[in-house]
Amino acid sequence: MKIVVCIKQVPATGADKRYTDDLRLDRAGVEAIINPLDEYAIEQALRLADDGSADAVTYLSMGPEQASEALRRALAMGGDDAVLVTDPALAGADEWATAKVLAAALDKLAPDVALMGMASDDARGSLVPGAVAAMRDVPLLSYGSELAVAGGEARVRRLSATGFDWIAAPLPVVATVTDQVGEPRYASLKGIMAAKRKPLETWSLGDLGLDAGELSGAALTTVTDARPPEAKAPTERIENLPPAEAAAKIADWLAARKLI
């Protein structure tokens, strides 16, 4: 059973991020990390390798050449090999283009499970996994707090309205996992050394039989304005008051806003 974990390199959480004058996200000079939620997908894949459910774990990323650093970091945590799809035509790729490229690479890698994080830190749509599943015409098992694979079938444990369900589908599948799978492991020094010798291939769009023209320069959405949030009134503070007096002040504040 073969797993391909799709990971994305993103600006570090809390880094100073901004839009450029031409309304694109400015990524220059910002520290880059593995998207934190993708680390849970890595952890889930490595747990399946540890318990013998998975025979091979491959990492796949689409991004600029520097994204190979993220793949090396993932390889230091464990796993076998990695593929980076990079092409100048992919700068500013939207969800559709990203999904198209990942789907083509996954067609070539042919995993039983293509595993992804539940969301990316620098884009909030979470549309790529479902779009990849639709393009490859395979089932989608999303938002799992655990992934299990046995007998030609994958299952995810997913929150329901009150408890949880196990959702199942025949292999191959696209699956996503949440931060409830368990804390991602740290790379050991030994792991970091070993990662340097693990195979890391770089593919271009041509290697995937994709047409650069179809994928580039055709963003379907246009940002027309980027601005700071509406200025809000300064925070009011209540300090150094006995509880009953503080409570009365809070109640006054709520009443003035018709909240009680």
Next chain:
Amino acid sequence: MSNDILFLAEFAGGNPARSALELATGAAELASQSGGSAVALAYGSGAASGAAGLGAHGAARAIVLGDEDRPAITYAGSLVAAVREAQALAVLAPATPNGRDLAAALVGTLHVPAFGPVRAARVVDGVLETEQATLQGSVITTARPSDGAPAPSVVLVLANTFTPAEGGAGSADVSQAPAAAGSALSRASVAESHPAEAKVVNLEEATVIVAGGRGVGGEEGFGPLRDLAAALGGAVGASRAAADAGWIPYQLQIGQTGKVVKPALYIGAGISGAIQHRVGMQTAEHVVAINRDPDAPIGEFADLFVVGDLFQIVPALTEEIRRRKGHEGA
């Protein structure tokens, strides 16, 4: 292309989800600007009998994708077929796990523009325009489909972006979804179901939320928060730290990997205000924080920051609110 606005209307247990009512009203608002109609794409148990009722909240028509209790993503095939046939201006989907899965299937199949999750949407001179908070809320962007982009636009909409219109007498005209080509997405099924015995509220529907974090200290520490929530007619929520500690079910977690809520009033007690929590509640209309640490990050973005011991202040506030409400009633 028509000027209609489609929206996903999820049903469960015989009833429409709150998001279906909000999006019915939202779609009607946008349709009045575009000169089209609001059309529901209803799925889930209760959709067949309940779809007409969405007319009371603004839907002119409803297309039933299916009436079974099965994973939402399995409706992707009939959803795609219905959207193809409708030739609409936009499709609104709730920014929930199910809504995102179905929106993703649309984007992957139809290659159309995707927006969101948005906190506002409108149609200006026939063109969809959306507003979104990005970069952890530090930037608000306005976006629209590029010139010549195909329709419909798929728009993920945050909970509470629209307030359901009530009391409308209208009834939506109901039709069945067109036949769909087979899709592998329909092959997911519920293998096991483990519902909890206790009822868990849907936080996205709450207009008042009292949330607790690490500072609450334990399961029993949520008792005073429940009392305050009850006095305010609200629900209890939590940070990831409190859910990870097992003090409260994950269904009540607010934040990047939990629920994104937009209540009229959010009260955070013993919550420091880490960025991952903040992205789940920053669109609340009023934010009150109670924390012992005068330098807690939540103090920087709360509207009212109360520095003090939550175990003293929360019960005192509950008592004060009960007293005032009792007084009103007398």
